[in-house]
Amino acid sequence: MSTSKKKPWSSYRPSPGRKFEVGDRVTIQFNEAPGHRRTPVYIRGKTGVIERVCGAFRNPEERAYGFDGLPERVLYRVRFRQNDVWPAYTGAGHDLIELEIFEHWLIPA
Amino acid sequence: MTGTYTSMGPHDVGGEEAGPIDTEDHGMTHWEKHANALRMTAVAKKFGTLDELRRATEGLGARYYEIGYFERQTESLAIILAEKDLVADDALKARMEDIAARFDVPIIDLPKDHDHHGKPIKEDETGEGPNQHHLMNLAMQELLQDQNLITADDIRSKIEKFEDDYPNRGAKVVAQAWTDADFMKRLLEDANPVIEDMGIDLEHASRIIAIENTAEVHNVIVCTLCSCYPRTLMGQPPTWYKSRSYRSRVIFEPRAVLKEFGTEIDDNVVIRTHDSNADMRYIVIPMRPGGTDDWSQEQLEAIISRDSLVGITVLADQ
Numbered sequence: 001m002s003t004s005k006k007k008p009w010s011s012y013r014p015s016p017g018r019k020f021e022v023g024d025r026v027t028i029q030f031n032e033a034p035g036h037r038r039t040p041v042y043i044r045g046k047t048g049v050i051e052r053v054c055g056a057f058r059n060p061e062e063r064a065y066g067f068d069g070l071p072e073r074v075l076y077r078v079r080f081r082q083n084d085v086w087p088a089y090t091g092a093g094h095d096l097i098e099l100e101i102f103e104h105w106l107i108p109a
Numbered sequence: 110m111t112g113t114y115t116s117m118g119p120h121d122v123g124g125e126e127a128g129p130i131d132t133e134d135h136g137m138t139h140w141e142k143h144a145n146a147l148r149m150t151a152v153a154k155k156f157g158t159l160d161e162l163r164r165a166t167e168g169l170g171a172r173y174y175e176i177g178y179f180e181r182q183t184e185s186l187a188i189i190l191a192e193k194d195l196v197a198d199d200a201l202k203a204r205m206e207d208i209a210a211r212f213d214v215p216i217i218d219l220p221k222d223h224d225h226h227g228k229p230i231k232e233d234e235t236g237e238g239p240n241q242h243h244l245m246n247l248a249m250q251e252l253l254q255d256q257n258l259i260t261a262d263d264i265r266s267k268i269e270k271f272e273d274d275y276p277n278r279g280a281k282v283v284a285q286a287w288t289d290a291d292f293m294k295r296l297l298e299d300a301n302p303v304i305e306d307m308g309i310d311l312e313h314a315s316r317i318i319a320i321e322n323t324a325e326v327h328n329v330i331v332c333t334l335c336s337c338y339p340r341t342l343m344g345q346p347p348t349w350y351k352s353r354s355y356r357s358r359v360i361f362e363p364r365a366v367l368k369e370f371g372t373e374i375d376d377n378v379v380i381r382t383h384d385s386n387a388d389m390r391y392i393v394i395p396m397r398p399g400g401t402d403d404w405s406q407e408q409l410e411a412i413i414s415r416d417s418l419v420g421i422t423v424l425a426d427q
Contacts, residue, residue, distance in 0.1 A: 010388070011301040035400075036164040038387045040333050041116045041361070044122040054316075057388045064164035066192070075387055082382075083111045086124075087360045095380045097360060100387035 001051035013055025015074040018103065024050045025109040026078060028101060039105050043051045048080035056060055059102065074103040119173040120166065123333030123384065125357040132370050134347035140243035141179040145345065146267035147246050148186050150259055153312070157189035163335060165189050178336070178351050183242040187249060196252045212238045275282035276344030278309050279392055280413035282319075283294075284406045287397045297321060300392070304342065315339040315390040320383070322420065327374050328393045329367070329420040331359045332385045339390035343418055350419065360384060370421050394419040400427035 020026060030045035038060050053076055058069030082095040089095070116122065137145070152159055163184035166173070173181060190196035239247065253259045282304055286293040295303045300317035311317070317339055320328045331339065333356050337344040349355050359366040363380045367373070374380060385391050395417040401409060405427075416422040 009302055009305060011299050011318060036160060036167065037117060038334065040121050040123045040384065040386060042333070043384075048355065054387075054389055059162040060387070064160035068376045069158075069160075075389075077389070082361075090362060091364045091380060092376045092378075095363070095382070097382045097384065099384040100389055102387070 012053070013057060014099070015053055018053060018056075018067075018074045019072075020050050020053075020076060020106060020108075022050050022052060022101070026050060026076075026081045026101075026106040027109040028078070029105050029107060031105075036061055039101060040099070042073075043085065043099055043101070046080055046085050048078040048084070050076040051079040053077075054100060057102075066104075075100055076103065076106065118167045118336055119169070120163075120367055122357040123165045123360050125199045125353075126358040127354040130349050130354045130358070130366065130369050132349055132351060134349065136348070137179075137345060140240060140246070142268050142271060143243065143264065143338055144179045144183050144246045146264045146271065147250055148182050148206070149314075149340070150263050150267055151186060151190070151253075153314070154259065154263075156195055156253075156258070157186075161189050161192075162186060166335075183245050187245060190249060190253075195256070196249055200252060201245065201248050205244040208244055208247050208251070209238065237382055264346070271340075271345055275341055276415070277410075278304075278341075279339075279343040279415070279418045281406075281408040282342070282392065283305065283413050283418070284392055284409040286319075286394050287409060289407055293321070293394070296394070309342070311339075311341045314341045316388055317342060317392060319388050319392050319394055320381070321394045322396045322423070324378070324396070326379045326381055327420060327423075328381045328383060328391075329359060329363050330383050330385055330391045331356055331419075332391060333357070333360060334386050337385040337390060338419075339392060342390070342392060343415065346419075347415065367421065370416070372422050392418055395420070395424050398424040 008103055025047060026049070027047045028039065028044050053074065056072035056074050059071075059073045060069065063069035077098055078101045079096055079098045082089045082097055083092060085097055113178060116125075148162070151157060152162070161184075162185045165188040166181050169181060169184065172184075173312065187196065187201060190200055191201075224342060226412070250261075250264060253388070254261060282296070285307065286296050292303065296319045298321040304317060305311060322328055331350075336346055336351040338350065355366065360382055363382050383391055398411075398412065401412075411427065412424060414422060414424070417424050
C-alpha cells in the first residue's frame with residue numbers, strides 16, 4: 001500500500017481563494033436546513049476566531065447523497081471561548097473549544 | 110445545557126444533559142471486529158463514502174436508539190450497498206438464511222437428554238449461533254466476494270491490523286516526539302508526512318493534527334456527531350469514546366468529565382476541547398512524565414496509555 005503513496009503528503013490541503021485567515025473573527029450561521037451536516041447545532045450562531053486553515057475538501061453535505069462533493073469547500077478550525085458557547089459554563093474562564101467548520105457556514109464577525 | 114436544546118438528529122448530541130460515563134473499555138467481540146473491518150474495507154474500496162454511511166445511520170430514526178453502535182454501522186452499510194446496487198435486499202436476506210443454515214450442526218452421538226428441544230445446535234463460540242447483524246455482515250461480505258469486489262483476505266487482514274498493528278502506532282509517535290525536539294516541532298506543524306516517514310502507513314485514512322499538552326494547556330478530544338478517531342494511527346476507540354454520555358458532556362463540562370476518569374486539571378491550566386467533527390483526526394502528545402529522563406524509547410512506549418492520547422488521562426511520574 002505504501003508504494004501508492006503520493007508525495008508530498010500533508011495533513012493539510014491547499015485552499016486557493018479562501019475567504020478567511022488565521023485570527024479572523026467569524027460567526028457560525030444559524031441555519032436549520034435539514035440534511036447531513038457536519039456543523040453541530042450547539043455551535044451555530046456562536047462567534048469565534050479562525051485557529052488554522054485545514055484546506056479545501058469535498059463537501060460532505062453533497063457527498064452524503066451520492067454527489068461528488070465538488071467544488072471543494074475550505075475547511076477551517078475555529079476556536080471559541082467556552083464562556084461564549086455555554087452561558088452557564090462552570091469551568092475556568094480561559095477554557096476553549098475548537099471545531100472544524102466549512103467556509104459556507106462562516107460569516108465575518 | 111441551554112434549556113432549549115434542539116439537534117439535527119439522534120447523532121447530534123453535543124450539549125445534551127447525560128448521566129455518568131462508564132469509563133471502562135469493554136473491548137470488542139469478534140462480530141464487532143468483523144463488522145468494523147467490513148465497513149472500513151467498503152469505504153477504502155469506495156463502495157460508498159463515509160458521508161453516505163453517516164447519512165444512512167442518522168436516518169435510522171427511532172431505530173438509532175434501539176440498537177447498538179455496531180448494529181447501526183451494519184444496517185447503514187446494508188442501506189448504502191443497496192443504494193449502490195451492490196447488494197440487493199432480497200439477495201441479502203436469502204444469503205443470511207443460507208449462512209445461518211451452515212451454522213446448524215446435525216445432532217449425532219449426543220446423549221438422549223441432550224436434544225436441545227428438537228432444535229439444531231448452532232456451532233459457534235457461544236453455542237447460540239451468530240446474531241442477526243453478524244449474519245448480515247457475513248452475507249454482505251460473501252455477496253461482495255461473489256462479485257470479485259473484495260476478498261476474504263481483505264477482511265481478515267483488516268481485523269489483524271486492528272488487533273496487532275494500529276493500536277501500537279500512537280505510542281511510537283509520542284515516544285519519538287519526546288526524545289527528538291526537531292521531530293516534535295515538525296509533527297506539530299504537519300503530522301502526516303512526519304508520521305509516514307517513520308514507516309507508518311496511514312492508508313490515506315487519516316489527516317492527523319498533533320497537539321501538545323503542556324504545563325499551560327491540556328487538550329481533550331471528542332467527536333460529538335459520531336466517533337471520529339485516527340483509527341490507522343491509534344486503532345479502535347475505547348467504548349466510552351463512542352458513548353452518548355461522553356460525547357454529550359465533555360464539550361460543556363470537560364473538567365467534570367475528566368474527574369470521572371480520575372484526572373484533575375488545575376484551574377490555571379487552559380482546557381482546550383477539540384470536537385473532531387469533519388476531516389481532521391487528532392492525537393494528543395501527553396506531557397512526558399518525570400523520572401523518565403534516561404529511559405529508552407521502548408520503555409517510554411510501554412507507559413503511554415491509549416486514553417492519554419485523547420487527553421482523558423495524564424501520565425503519572427515514574
